[in-house]
Amino acid sequence: MTENLSPGRPALETIAASHGVASDTAFGAVTPPLYMSSTYTFEGYDQPRAHDYGRSGNPSRDLLADALAKLEGGAGAVITSSGMAAIDLLLGQFGPDDLVLAPHDCYGGTYRLLNARAERRQFQVVFVDQSNDRALDAALEDVPALVLIETPSNPLMRIVDIAAIAAKAKSAGAAVAVDNTFLSPALQRPLTLGADYVIHSTTKYLNGHSDVIGGAIIAADPAQVEVLRKWANVVGSIGAPFDAWLTLRGLRTLFPRIERQQLTATVIANHLEHHAAVARVHYPGLKSHPGHTIARRQQRGYGAMLSFELVGGVEAVRRFISHVRMFTLAESLGGVESLVAHPATMTHADMGDEARRIAGISDGLLRLSVGLEDERDLIAGLDLGLSAC
Numbered sequence: 001m002t003e004n005l006s007p008g009r010p011a012l013e014t015i016a017a018s019h020g021v022a023s024d025t026a027f028g029a030v031t032p033p034l035y036m037s038s039t040y041t042f043e044g045y046d047q048p049r050a051h052d053y054g055r056s057g058n059p060s061r062d063l064l065a066d067a068l069a070k071l072e073g074g075a076g077a078v079i080t081s082s083g084m085a086a087i088d089l090l091l092g093q094f095g096p097d098d099l100v101l102a103p104h105d106c107y108g109g110t111y112r113l114l115n116a117r118a119e120r121r122q123f124q125v126v127f128v129d130q131s132n133d134r135a136l137d138a139a140l141e142d143v144p145a146l147v148l149i150e151t152p153s154n155p156l157m158r159i160v161d162i163a164a165i166a167a168k169a170k171s172a173g174a175a176v177a178v179d180n181t182f183l184s185p186a187l188q189r190p191l192t193l194g195a196d197y198v199i200h201s202t203t204k205y206l207n208g209h210s211d212v213i214g215g216a217i218i219a220a221d222p223a224q225v226e227v228l229r230k231w232a233n234v235v236g237s238i239g240a241p242f243d244a245w246l247t248l249r250g251l252r253t254l255f256p257r258i259e260r261q262q263l264t265a266t267v268i269a270n271h272l273e274h275h276a277a278v279a280r281v282h283y284p285g286l287k288s289h290p291g292h293t294i295a296r297r298q299q300r301g302y303g304a305m306l307s308f309e310l311v312g313g314v315e316a317v318r319r320f321i322s323h324v325r326m327f328t329l330a331e332s333l334g335g336v337e338s339l340v341a342h343p344a345t346m347t348h349a350d351m352g353d354e355a356r357r358i359a360g361i362s363d364g365l366l367r368l369s370v371g372l373e374d375e376r377d378l379i380a381g382l383d384l385g386l387s388a389c
């Protein structure tokens, strides 16, 4: 029997749930097998098969790459050992004369990577508030080679208009990459909005179970896919087969997970917005959010990440953390379990005080990743923390 293909062009939900299902020709396994082998037999003299060595290709990893490329609407994908490795694979394409234009409030690890590489003169970097048209236009006059976008941003959930920035960047001659980790292709598809690359930390929503570190980069242009594939083999930043297999298993439930998680996140955001201990809530689904209109247009939902500021500042944070229940104090996001993080001392500690101040990340800010627990339990757990503030 051949692969159980959908009769028409499958919906994204179908791709996530079933890409590669029943495609095993050896034993007819319904679930795609895990291939751990590091090397592959040649059929004979000068006759390699589809795979020869595990750094250059692996069937389990390739299956995940194909699934993600289809979900994002790209020509292909490269699966890397982490989200940072995916970003670094892209950055490796640029040279000392190239300028990278990055968001001023990007993921802390991305900020650290960009600065570390720029300090070694591997390229130049400038950080800009991309929601500020004047600042963005001025930065584009310096002819960047790459514009990196992150929306919603971490941890303030700022929204930028991907289509508008991509159009401007294109006319300035820059390539455009979007870090889509916070929403996943279930809720946002940047390639359809004009981006050239999509980057993921598959560690987050795509795997969704907080048991794998992994990354992916998807390109719109087949030639760019080949270049990235070649470089992943050259530098060896590829993901492990078992990690790819687990991530594909996690991907099966991406849509129902994130849809349920964002429903609960909406309830929590509304609850927090009306709580006396909370000064501000940052959730794109709230009408009060400055990016709400753009988010409604460019996203299929508002996601399950939010952050909020406590009236009592850092002292209130301390009390909240020791009394909150249901939300585990940990970095990372996108898993089935709810987490709370304090960006100033955790995810964004390496940024330094000044850069955090410019990015608007206060010491009283807390970030939530909303999981799959019942919303009543989550709100009861939050209220224990809030009433201690």
Ligand SMILES: *Cc1c(COP(=O)(O)O)cnc(C)c1O
Residues within 6 Å of the ligand: 082, 083, 084, 085, 107, 109, 110, 150, 154, 179, 181, 182, 200, 201, 202, 203, 204, 213, 214, 215
């Ligand atoms: C976690 C994260 C990364 C880095 O991914 P790792 O898998 O931890 O290397 C990059 N961008 C965003 C937005 C992230 O949340």
